[in-house]
Amino acid sequence: MDSYIRETPETLRNKCAACFRQFNKLEHLVEHMRTSYHSVHEPACGICRKHCRSFESLREHLIGPLPKQECRNIFSTRGCRFCLAIFDSPYALRIHQDRCQLSGLNGSGVLGRLSNLGIRDNLAMDYSGRSTRGGAGPQVVALACKMVGGGSDGSLDICARVCLIDEFENIIFHSYVKPPIPVTNYRYETTGIRPEYLRDAMPVRQVQKKIQDFLCNGEPMWKIRPRSGGKARILVGHGLDHDLDRLQLEYPSVMIRDTAKYPPLMKTSKLSNSLKYLTQAYLGYDIQSGIQDPYEDCVATMRLYMRMRSQNHRVEDYPLASDPQNRNNFASWRQTELERMTPEQMLEISRSDYYCWCLDSN
Structure with a gap:
């Protein structure tokens, strides 16, 4: 059973590089990566880089009801409430929002x-x-x-x-x-x-x-x-x-x-x-x-x-977990090999379980 625990040099190895969940055992982290389908296509916080399953989850992470306080403070002055991107300055944010907030077709x-x-x-x-x-x-x-x-x-x-x-x-x-x-x-x-x-x-x-x-x-x-x-x-x-x-x-x-x-x-x-x-x-x-x-x-x-x-995600030759080339990325027979990997290496071979629309422009 996984749980959230206090970070130490030992437990950092059991911390997901995408969603930051921590696990008591490395084998639990491997199982999490096998079923979470983390990828470069997930919405991610522009401050701490935490991956979220949806933009609604990312919005909760940034503005509540229980946000990460550091991210909330930065987002309140430099974050776009529409696309949830973070900018270098409040001025850059104002310039961006003029384009990001679209006008309606009413009237x-x-x-x-x-x-x-x-x-x-x-x-x-x-x-x-x-x-x-x-x-x-x-x-x-x-x-x-x-x-x-x-x-x-x-x-x-x-x-x-x-x-x-x-x-x-x-x-x-x-x-x-x-x-x-x-x-x-x-x-x-x-x-x-x-x-x-x-x-x-x-x-x-x-x-x-x-x-x-x-x-x-x-x-x-x-x-x-x-x-x-x-x-x-x-x-x-x-x-x-x-x-x-x-x-x-x-x-x-x-x-x-x-x-x-x-x-x-x-x-x-x-x-x-x-x-x-x-x-x-x-x-x-x-x-x-x-x-x-x-x-x-x-x-x-x-x-x-x-x-x-229009999201700018890293281009991958085989971006979907269902692509034949990714079939064995987290196969059970690779368990020992996977447990030797760092969380970052496991994230590198993890692929999305949904078709990201950015792929339509590739």
């Missing part, structure tokens, strides 16, 4: 943009977008839906509006969707949708085919592989399983980037955060007030994705 922003563009249901555009980091990686699009209610009590979600944007926040596709079953609750207070908007809308089957064909981009579904240099597009969203189910649309999970399921953006309890919370906490503005527009949700998820993708 005339999103509504004005949509009124100028109108509802777009044509996916035949020539999309040739490239990564904002200058690379020629997979094209990225964000999708969001708004649901009305069906069933006797109006609780059954039916997709009634869908939006698709590119990584530069340009609208690719935006359409009302004709429900396949009767609507019993239009949820007007949040959707703004009226019966007449759906009367002559595009049928869900047609919407599904248009979006699926666009995402696959001429590549057969069975052939789509991650990091394969194919033509299929990366799909970003929040709670995409539900949206895709309501659209009756299938897409390979390896090409999906869901802000509701991405470990660094989840709660310390490993539950999902709401998109509203993530936007406020990590982008610095509010969404989903009053009548909600799917374009606003698309922009928020795309900005969260781009922020996570």
